[in-house]
Every structure is written in structure tokens, then in C-alpha cells.
Amino acid sequence: MLMKNLLLLIVVICSLVFAACSGSGSSEQSTTGSDGDATVGGDETSGTDDGAATGDSFDYTWHNSVSLILANRCVQCHTEGGIRSDTPLDDFDTAKGLAALIKEKITERTMPPYLAGFDCNEYSNDERLTEAQIAAISDWADNGAPEGQPKADQVVDVEPLLDYSMDRVDLELKLPTPYTPVSTPDDYRCFLMDWPETEVKYVTGWGVKVDNAKIVHHIIAYYVPPENVAAYEAFEAAESEPGYACYGGPAGKGASSADQRATWIGGWAPGGKAGKMPLNTGIKVKPGGKIALQMHYSMTQNEPSADQSSIVFQLEDSVEKPAFILPWTNFKWLGGDGMNIPAGESDVVHSFSNSPHMLFSFLGTVIDNPLTLHAVGLHMHVLGISGTVFVQRADGTTEECLLDQPHYDxxxxxxxxxxxxxxxxxxxxxxxxxHWDNSLQNQLLVDGKPRTPRDVSWGDGTVDEMCLAVFYVTGADEAPF
Known part of the structure; x- marks a missing residue:
């Protein structure tokens, strides 16, 4: 029972990993990008230099290269109303003034913030810049950021990101009342909303309508099953402000592991778009429950102000492949066993591997067929510096890389x-x-000074740590836990 409760708990807290800066998607879908006439020459995943002339015979300008690259990889966040509205990149005059900063960020590969490493696996909608695109922007910045001719032929190739937008909106749920954050600089707040469907539905697409983009940092939707609704209503009733305080998941203060059970449905982070689940898949939602919507408000750049965002769903009566979220970690770590990160150490490493089929069997669900992984994420807290997710085949001779993040953020x-x-x-x-860095140089700043390093282990708080892989999986009718 302890193992099962721990697994249910970690399902709740794993959701941050799936808050993304792009719409959901899958290679199984064949939708093409809206800018289909753009040519494709560079290798988007390997960063090779196949796609553009980089010699002195071309002058890279705003119109013939830079604006196209930024529009396809950066403007979704760097625009008025976006999370990085302080550095808009969708007009020439502003971008010219930021040319040196743009060059610095792209050559460091800290922007765009697509942190999957090379030579591990291939992903749909890879947002990394190719070496050719980096060279074009760098040359443009070094030469004074010229504007060029408005209708100039493009001289650098950019592969438009695929369109994984929802086919339709079947349901929209809005925060019950406008909310102005009361905790700064971060306010984690959950709000309960009725799930109005009277029959079983499958969520096959999801998105958000952000009301106040200046302060909304992420949004996560959870489904609370009928047997847990009363516990969640009590969380809300215990507080005078709208909603209730929540961190690491949708449960309120003092919740037992049984009360915390909820199913993750979808997550949004700055720049994200409404998107479909991988083709022919969906997450099962039964009638009689509620939606717990976790809002993370960040006031690091703006003062608190009212927000009343909403979420939208695409629903189906049935799907070919029901899906679920699989959190993956060493559950002994949750009990404080074996994931110690000593104060002052700059590269502490912990790892874990096990068979999901064996775990499900232990929990009472036998699955004889293969499981299919459609997506992967990695979650640590602020001391995390790098990590990998992998599969070890049963023959014991093969290890395959699923995700490598050499610079975790x-x-x-x-x-x-x-x-x-x-x-x-x-x-x-x-x-x-x-991998974690618990040295003085990698601590959170308090009043402009780094916190004193302390021994750290697993915990929900920002100054605690986690090591968690999260998968979007098909192969079972429902989550087997």
C-alpha cells in the first residue's frame, strides 16, 4: 500500500514536466506547417550546416534571413503579450537594438530554450537553431544588423514547425472569478471547476486562453475523480481568497496521499499553443469529477494584477489507444532513502532503473503487451544541472537514449x-x-546573496530536490495504478 500511495502522489507532482513552450504533437500526424513554401535544407536535429550559404557572398539582413528565423523559433514568446514581452523580436527596430544580445543567447544555445541534447533521440518539432541559422544571425549582428530590402529572396533555410493545433473546441472552462495574486514573487493557486460531461470522454486536445500573460507562468489541468471531490472542496473552503494555495500538485495543505489522487490532463507554459494529443490517443475522464486548475503566477517582472484565464478541450467518445501519464523514479527516494545531495558538492549523481511491467504487476495490474512511449520529460528543481532518461533492453546488452539534457534549467x-x-x-x-550542483555558486539568491548550502534530499519545495522522468504512454486501457 505504501508503494501504491507513493506512486499516486508522484503522479500529482510530475505534471510540471509536461508544461511546454509549444503545442503537443506526434510524428504520427501528417499536418503540414502553415508556411509550407519555406524551403528545407538544414538538418534541424543535428545542427549541421547544410541549409544556407555562410560565405562572404551573402549579406544576411533582417528581411532575407533574420526575421524568418526569429518568426519561426522565437516570436511565440518574444512579442507583445508574450511571456518575454520585455524583449520583443517581431519588429526590425527593436530587434536591431537587441542584436548583440540575440547573438550571445543563440551562440550559447540558451535560446530558444529547447534543452534536449544532440545525438540522443529525434523529436517532433525540434526548435533548435541549425549552425547555419546561428551563423546567419551572428553575421547580421556583427555587421550592424542591416535591414535590407523588404521583398528580398531568403538566403537561409528555415523549416516551419508543424501545425498541431486542435481541430475544434468542445468545452471551455473559465476561472470562476478573477484572481489577483497575494503571494510574491510566486503564487501557486488552484481553482476547482465542475466537469460537465455526463458520459466518459477522452481528452484528445487541450489548450489555454491566457487572460493576463504578464504574470501567468504556467497552467496545469488535473482531473479529480468523484471519490476525491469532497477533499478538494475542503481545501477551497478553508481559505478566504478564491481557490486555495497549492504547490507541486493540485492538493491543498495537509492532504493525505489518498486525498491527493488526481489525473494530469495537460500543461501550458509561456509560448505554448492549443494542441492535439498524439494521433488516436487520449486521456480518459469519467463523469462526476472536477477539474483542479493550478495557476503559477510570477511577479518577477510585473506587479500583481487580476487574471481570469480559461482552458479549452477537444473531446472524443472513444479513442483507439487510451493514454496515461507514467511518472518514473526510485520510490525509495520519496521516503528519504538514498538521494542525499550533500552541501557544497558541485556534481552529485543519482540514478535508477527498473521494469515498468514488473512494477505494475506488483501493484496488481499484469500487462503482457508492450507499452508505447510517445513523449518524455525530465523534472528536477533549482539545483539540477543535467540529466538523462534511457531504456535498458531485457537482453542486458543494449541501452538506448530517450532524452539527454546536458544543461537542465x-x-x-x-x-x-x-x-x-x-x-x-x-x-x-x-x-x-x-546531476545536481549544491555548491555556493548554484544557490538561490535571497536579498541578492546566495543561500548557504545545506544537505538536500527529495521534497516538494523549491529548495528541495527531485529526479523524475515522465512519459506519455499507451498500452493499457487506464493508468495501471
Whole structure:
């Protein structure tokens, strides 16, 4: 029972990993981008220099190269109303003044914030810049950021991101009342909303309508089953402000592990778009429950102000492949056993691997068929610096990389959708390895000074830590836990 309760708890807290800066998608879908006449020459995943002339025969200008690159990879966040509205990149005059900063960020590969490493796996809608695109922007910045001719022929190739937008909106739920954050600089607030459907539905697409983009940092929707509704209503009733305080998941203060049970449906982070689940898949939602919507408001750049955002769903009566979220970690760590991160150490490593089929059998659900992984994410807290997710095949001789994040960033967490879904057979082991830096140089700042390092282990707080892989999975009718 302890193992089962721990697994239910971690389902709740894993959701941050799937808050992404792009719409959901899958290689199984064949939708093309809206800018289909753009040519494709560079290798988007390997960053090779196949796609553009980089010699002195071309002058890279705003119109013939830079604006196209930024529009396809950066403007979704760097625009008026976006999360980075302080540095808009959708007009020439502003971008010219930021040319040196743009060059610095792209050459460091801190922007765009697509943190999957090279030479591990291939993902749908890879947002990384190719070496050719980096060279074009760098040349433009070094030469004074010329504007060029408005209708100039493009001289650098940019592959438009695929369109994974929802086909339709079947249901929209809005925050019950406008809310102005009361905690700064961060306010985690959950709001309960009725789920109006009277029959079983499958969520096959999801998105948000952000009301106040200046302060909304992420949004996560959870489904609370009927047997847990009373507990969640009590969380809300205990507070005078709208909603209730929540961190790490949708449960309120003092919740038992049984009360915390909720199913993750979808997450949004700055720049995200409404999107479909991988083709022919969906997450099952039964009637009689509620939606707990976790809002993370960030006031690091703006003062608190009212927000009344809403969420939208695409629903189906049935799907070919029901899906669920699989959190993956060493559950001994949750009990404080074996994930110690000593104060002052600059590279602490912990890893874990096990068979999901064996775990499900232990919990009472036997699955003989392969599981299919459609997407993967990695979650640590602020001391995390790098991590990998992998599969060890049952023959013991093969290890396959699923996700490598050589430069993990707590502020840019997302899911990565595989170009080709990955099959996990009985006996295969899923593994995760995390690295942390607990030295003085990597501490959170308090009043402009780094916190004193302390021994750290697993916990929900920002100054605690986690090591968690999260998968979007098909292969079972419902989540087997």
C-alpha cells in the first residue's frame, strides 16, 4: 500500500514536466506547417550546416534571413503579450537594438530554450537553431544588423514547425472569478471547476486562453475523480481568497496521499499553443469529477494584477489507444532513502532503473503487451544541472537514449514528443539519471546573496530536490495504478 500511495502522489507532482513552450504533437500526424513554401535544407536535429550559404557572398539582413528565423523559433514568446514581452523580436527596430544580445543567447544555445541534447533521440518539432541559422544571425549582428530590402529572396533555410493545433473546441472552462495574486514573487493557486460531461470522454486536445500573460507562468489541468471531490472542496473552503494555495500538485495543505489522487490532463507554459494529443490517443475522464486548475503566477517582472484565464478541450467518445501519464523514479527516494545531495558538492549523481511491467504487476495490474512511449520529460528543481532518461533492453546488452539534457534549467521544463514512438517490452527497464550542483555558486539568491548550502534530499519545495522522468504512454486501457 505504501508503494501504491507513493506512486499516486508522484503522479500529482510530475505534471510540471509536461508544461511546454509549444503545442503537443506526434510524428504520427501528417499536418503540414502553415508556411509550407519555406524551403528545407538544414538538418534541424543535428545542427549541421547544410541549409544556407555562410560565405562572404551573402549579406544576411533582417528581411532575407533574420526575421524568418526569429518568426519561426522565437516570436511565440518574444512579442507583445508574450511571456518575454520585455524583449520583443517581431519588429526590425527593436530587434536591431537587441542584436548583440540575440547573438550571445543563440551562440550559447540558451535560446530558444529547447534543452534536449544532440545525438540522443529525434523529436517532433525540434526548435533548435541549425549552425547555419546561428551563423546567419551572428553575421547580421556583427555587421550592424542591416535591414535590407523588404521583398528580398531568403538566403537561409528555415523549416516551419508543424501545425498541431486542435481541430475544434468542445468545452471551455473559465476561472470562476478573477484572481489577483497575494503571494510574491510566486503564487501557486488552484481553482476547482465542475466537469460537465455526463458520459466518459477522452481528452484528445487541450489548450489555454491566457487572460493576463504578464504574470501567468504556467497552467496545469488535473482531473479529480468523484471519490476525491469532497477533499478538494475542503481545501477551497478553508481559505478566504478564491481557490486555495497549492504547490507541486493540485492538493491543498495537509492532504493525505489518498486525498491527493488526481489525473494530469495537460500543461501550458509561456509560448505554448492549443494542441492535439498524439494521433488516436487520449486521456480518459469519467463523469462526476472536477477539474483542479493550478495557476503559477510570477511577479518577477510585473506587479500583481487580476487574471481570469480559461482552458479549452477537444473531446472524443472513444479513442483507439487510451493514454496515461507514467511518472518514473526510485520510490525509495520519496521516503528519504538514498538521494542525499550533500552541501557544497558541485556534481552529485543519482540514478535508477527498473521494469515498468514488473512494477505494475506488483501493484496488481499484469500487462503482457508492450507499452508505447510517445513523449518524455525530465523534472528536477533549482539545483539540477543535467540529466538523462534511457531504456535498458531485457537482453542486458543494449541501452538506448530517450532524452539527454546536458544543461537542465528549472525555468524551461517541457515534454519532448518522439518522432518515432518507443516500444517498451516486458523485461525492459526504464532509467533516469540526475546531476545536481549544491555548491555556493548554484544557490538561490535571497536579498541578492546566495543561500548557504545545506544537505538536500527529495521534497516538494523549491529548495528541495527531485529526479523524475515522465512519459506519455499507451498500452493499457487506464493508468495501471
Amino acid at each position: 528549472f525555468n524551461w521544463q517541457r515534454n519532448y514528443v518522439f518522432k518515432e514512438p518507443v516500444l517498451i517490452y516486458p523485461g525492459d527497464k526504464l532509467g533516469v539519471e540526475c
